[in-house]
Amino acid sequence: MTDDELIWRIAGGSGDGIDSTSQNFAKALMRSGLNVFTHRHYPSRIRGGHTYVEIRASSEEVKSRGDGYNFLVALGDSFARNPKEDAYYGEEEIKPLAENLDELREGGVIVYDSGLLDTDEIENFDERVEENGWHVYDVDLRGIAKEHGREIMRNTAGVGVTAALTGLDTSYVEDLMAEAMGGDILDANLNVLHDAYEHVQEEYDADAHDVAVPTGEHDEEQVLVSGSHGIAYGALDEGCRFISGYPMTPWTDVFTILTNLMPDVGGISEQVEDEIAAASLAVGASHAGAKAMSGSSGGGFSLMSEPLGLAEMTETPLVLVEAMRAGPSTGMPTKPEQADLEHVLYTSQGDSHRVVFAPSNPVECYEQTRKAFQLAYDYQIPVMVLYDQKLSGEHRNVPKSTFDEEPNPSLGSTLTEEELEEQPHGETGIYHRFQHEGEEGVSPRSIPGQSGGRYLATGNEHTPEGHISESPSNRVAQVDRRNEKIEAIRENLDADERQREYGETDAEYGVISWGSHSGTVEEAVERLNDDGHSVKGLSVSEMAPFPKELVAEFIESVDDVLVVEMSSTAQFHGLIQKNLGQYGEKLSSLLKYDGNPFEPAEIVEAVEGHGSGEELSSNTRFEAAAGGD
C-alpha cells in the first residue's frame, strides 16, 4: 500500500450514469500522467441497486485493485426501491454511502450528496468518522446539478468536488467532456463542474486531509482499454471479419465492440436466435472462407458444446471466447468467478481436443487472441479464449504502441486453387481433404467455390476423401493424426513465453494463479517480499495444452505452493494435479467465490498464515495440501 495513490470510488445506483463519468475520470487521470486501473461492481439490475466504480491511480505501475479505497463520492441511489414497499432490500437509497464504508482507509475522504443522503440514517456515522479520522464533505451535488442542468449531472458535480479536494487540474476533465459532447449539454456540464469546484474552494479547506492526486509522467502515449478491447482488437488484427453471438453478460462487451467495428472494416456481425446458432454460424463462415469468431458466457457456452465438437471433427478453424461469471446456472450474472474452467476444457463428447488460452490482462488478451486465431487457422482446431467478468470490464492504461502491429489476415493451412492442383484427388476429382499423413497432423483445406477442391465435411468419422467410414484402420489413422496436432501445438507454444514468472528467483514459497486476478497476486507477492518473505509467483495462461514442464519446474523450485483461484472446488488446482500428479503434497489452495475479486491483502494474509490453521479474515478459504503439513 503506497500513500501516493488515489483510490477513488464513485457509488450510486445502476442507471445513475456512473460508468461514463468514471471512464472519463480515469482517462483524465491517465492523461495527467498516471497509471490507472478500474474496478466495477454492479448488480444484475437495470436501474437501482448499489453500484460503484473504483479507480486506482498511481505514478507506479498498477496491476490490481487495491485494498479498500481512500476517496468516496457517494451519490445516493436515485432509483432505489421505496423502503416502505419492500423492507427486504433495506434502505437502498443510502447504500452508496453505507455499504462497504469500513473499507475506506483511515484518513480517507467522504464526499456525499447532501441533496439525497442523510448521515443520520447511517449507523454510528459520526463515531466511525471520528475513529477512522475520515474527512467528510457534505455537498448538495443534486442542487448544483439541477441549477445548471439536469439531476443526472450529479456525477459531474462529484468530479468537480473531487478535483477541488485532490488538486486535480480540471482541464483534463474539461477536454474529455468537450470530446464527448457539445452544445447546451456541454455548457451545462461545464457549469456544474466549475460550480462544484468553486463551491468547495470557497467553503472548505482542501488541505485538511492528505489524499491528493499523485503526479506522474508517461514515457509514451497511453490508451485506456479493457480486457474486452484486447480480445476484440486481437481478433480484428488477425483479420476476423465475421462475428456471431447472442447477448449474455459479460461476453456482450466483446460482441458489442466488434459489432460496432464490423461495418468500418468490411465485416459482418450477426446477432442470432441462440448460442447454438451463434457457434454454428461461426463454423459455417469459417468453412466458407472467412475468419470468424463467436463466444458467450457460461450458460450460453453450454449451448455451444455440440457445434464445438463439429468444428473439431470437421477440422474447421474456430475461435470462441468464454467470459466467465459466477455459476451454476444463471448464478450471479455480474460477478466474476473462474469456475467454468473444467466446463471449457472438457465439454463436448469423445476424445475431444481444443486449445484454451487464459489471458490475465488487456495486453495478454490482445496477444493471446491473436495467437488463438493463428493456431485455429494453422491447425484447423477450435481455440478458446477464457476470461471473466473482472477482466472483461476493468480498464487500465497500456502504451498505445501495443496495438501498432501488422494485421495478419492469413487463412493458415488453406490452399489456393493453384496449390490444390498439386494435391491428391479421387477418381472423379474429389479432393483428399483429410489425408492420413500431414505435417504436424494438418491436412490442408479447400474453400467452397474453388475449382478442384470439393469434398464432404462431416461430423462422422471419415476417410481421406471425406467419406463416412467406420473402418478400424482408418479410424485409428484419423484419430492419431488429429491427436498429433495437439503435440505439435504444445511445441509451437513453447517457442514463446506466455506464462509470467515474477518475484524472487530463488524463493522458498511459490504462488500459482491464472487469469484475471494474476495482477493482484503479483502485487501481493511484491508486498510479501518487501516485508521480508521469500516468495515468487507464476501466472499460467495456457490451460490446454498445459505447459507441464514449466509448471513442474516452478513447483520443484520451491518448498510450498499456494494455488489461488476464484472457485470453490479448486478446479485449477485439480488441473495442475491432473497433469502433474506427483506434487499433491506441495499444493495448497486459496479459494474465493463470494462474487468479489481478490484484494492483495487477502493473498498476503493467506501466505503469511500458511499452515497455521488460523481463520482468514475475509471471504476466502484456505485448503491445506493433501497429506501435507
Added chain:
Amino acid sequence: MSAFSAIGEERDVAQDEFTPSIEPQPTWCPGCGDYGVLKALKGAMAELGKNPEEILLCTGIGCSGKLNSYFDSYGFHTIHGRSLPVARAAKLANDGVEVIAAGGDGDGYGIGGNHFIHTARENHDMTYIVFNNEVFGLTKGQTSPTSPKGHKSKTQPNGNAKTPIRPLSMSVTAGASYVARTAAVNPNQAKEIIKEAVQHDGFSHIDFLTQCPTWNKDAKQYVPYVDINDSEDYDFDVHDRRSAQEAMHETEDALYEGTVLTGRYFVDDERPSYQEEKRSRGDMPEGNLAERYFEDGDWERSYDFIDRHA
C-alpha cells in the same frame, strides 16, 4: 481474377457429374422417398448449369442427412438440426456459392425448429429442402413433429397426443419468401420446384414428402397427388399471402385425411433478401468476403481506431 473460379463458370453440366465415385449407390432402403430428392436435385442443378464446385450442400443428421454423401459437390454434413445456421453463414461469408440446406422433418421442424423460424424470418438467400416422411427414420421410426395425431411408435405407445406441426403455414408466417410442397413420387414437379427455389432471391423452403416404407408401412406413398397450381378445384394467388395461407392450411389438413396436395404456395419476389437488407444498411461488404482473404490489399487494424482510447 477470382480465387473461386468454379463460381459462375459457364458450361454445360451433366447430371452424372453429381454422382460420386466412392458410393454411387445410396444405402437408403428400397422404395425410400429420399431417392426422389436426390434425383430431382441432380436434374435441377444440371439444368440450371450449376457445377459441383459452386454448390455447398449442408445437411443435418438423419436418413435425409446422408444426401450429400450421394451428391458430389462441396458438402457439409453438420449435426442434428443445425444445417441452417451453418449454411446461412456460409452464404453470408462466400455469397457466390449456391447454398442448399437439407434435412429431415425431425431435424428441421423439431430440434432445429428455432433455426428454421429465424432463417425464414431473415429471408437468407438460400434453399432449404425438408425431407418430410412424418417419422424419425434413422433412429427407427419414432414419432416426429409431422407424425399424425394418434401415431403409434415405440416412444408413443398409446398414440401421439400432439397435433402435427404445420410446416407450410409456419414457414410463411415466419417469413419465407418462397414456399412449396412437392413429393418424391412426382419427380418432374420436384425438379421444377427445386429450380425455381434455387433461382429465387431469398429463403426458399420446400417441404418434400418422402415416403418411408420401412417405418411408415401403413402410411401413404403420397399417391395420388394433386398439383394445386394445375387443378381446377383450387384457385388461389401464390403472390397473395392470405389466400396462400388458406391453401396451405387446407393442404396440411388434407394430408392427414389422405389427400396429397402439392405445388407452389407462396412466392414473394418483392421482398429483398437478407443480404440485400444488410448491404443497404452498410452491414455487409459489397464484394464477396471470402474472396478478400485471397487478394492482395491492405487490411484495417485496431491501431486505426485506437485514438478513441487516448
